[in-house]
Amino acid sequence: xxxxxxxxxxxxxxxxxxxxxxxxxxxxxxxxxxxxxxxxxxxxxxxxxxxxxxxxxxxxxxxxxxxxxxxxxxxxxxxxxxxxxxxxxxxxxxxxxxxxx
Amino acid sequence: xxxxxxxxxxxxxxxxxxxxxxxxxxxxxxxxxxxxxxxxxxxxxxxxxxxxxxxxxxxxxxxxxxxxxxxxxxxxxxxxxxxxxxxxxxxxxxx
Numbered sequence: 001x002x003x004x005x006x007x008x009x010x011x012x013x014x015x016x017x018x019x020x021x022x023x024x025x026x027x028x029x030x031x032x033x034x035x036x037x038x039x040x041x042x043x044x045x046x047x048x049x050x051x052x053x054x055x056x057x058x059x060x061x062x063x064x065x066x067x068x069x070x071x072x073x074x075x076x077x078x079x080x081x082x083x084x085x086x087x088x089x090x091x092x093x094x095x096x097x098x099x100x101x
Numbered sequence: 102x103x104x105x106x107x108x109x110x111x112x113x114x115x116x117x118x119x120x121x122x123x124x125x126x127x128x129x130x131x132x133x134x135x136x137x138x139x140x141x142x143x144x145x146x147x148x149x150x151x152x153x154x155x156x157x158x159x160x161x162x163x164x165x166x167x168x169x170x171x172x173x174x175x176x177x178x179x180x181x182x183x184x185x186x187x188x189x190x191x192x193x194x195x196x
Contacts, residue, residue: 001125001143001177003111032109032127032141047117047174057111057125057143062162063176067117080174081116081125088109088127090152 001057001080002042004029006050010043018073025050025079027058032086035094044077045070055083055094102157102180106131107150111143119173120145126179128158133186134193144177145170155194157181 004027012024023046028037035055044058047067056079064070064078086094105128113125123145130140135155142158147167150156156179164178165171186194 001175003127003141003143031139048115057113059174059176061176063165063174066119066165066172066174078174080119081111081113083111083113084115085112086109086127087112093109 001059002029003032003055003057003083003086004042004044005037006052006054006056006079007037008052016074019045019075022046022069022073022075025052027056027077027079030055032093033088035086042077044079045073045075047078047080048082050079050082053099055086055096057081057083102159104131104133104135104183104186105129105142105144105156105158105179106135106137107152107154107156107179108141109152117174120170120175123147123169126150128156128177128179130158131155133188142177144179145175146179148179148182150179150182155183155186155196157183 008026010024109127111125
């Protein structure tokens with residue numbers, strides 16, 4: 001799985017019929033040691049109700065079809081978790097409740 | 102598989118309820134001799150690996166071929182802890 005930050009959403013009205021009613025979120029992959037964006041963007045289907053500004057991690061490839069929301073859908077990236085905190089080398093580099101955004 | 106070193110953990114309460122009771126580790130990719138690369142993965146720990154240990158990561162749909170992750174939304178798992186790496190007849194890494 002890859003860590004990323006939800007930085008926006010994507011709306012598409014003309015799309016594959018099977019993915020009607022699924023939320024697309026714009027993710028930017030992050031480097032967990034610095035929590036900075038890597039300028040590497042992914043559009044992922046939202047499986048857990050993630051909101052903008054939250055840190056998440058997503059599953060890519062065929063495993064992204066293994067969630068209830070994306071089963072049988074043409075998805076190759078699905079958000080599977082909203083991150084509460086990240087610890088690197090024994091100290092917290094990210095804690096959701098202490099984010100000042 | 103690829104080499105990686107355990108550098109941290111991720112805590113998440115609101116997640117896809119696929120895999121229960123397993124730790125989500127942050128693994129930094131590394132060279133066979135242990136030199137770190139600038140690439141990070143979140144992997145599910147199946148072997149009880151600890152901080153700083155070099156491990157083997159299995160990615161993609163193969164990550165679902167274990168008892169705990171079968172048919173689950175997982176694409177990266179720790180499948181082994183490395184004790185020793187031998188390259189061109191010399192020991193490049195030893196735990």
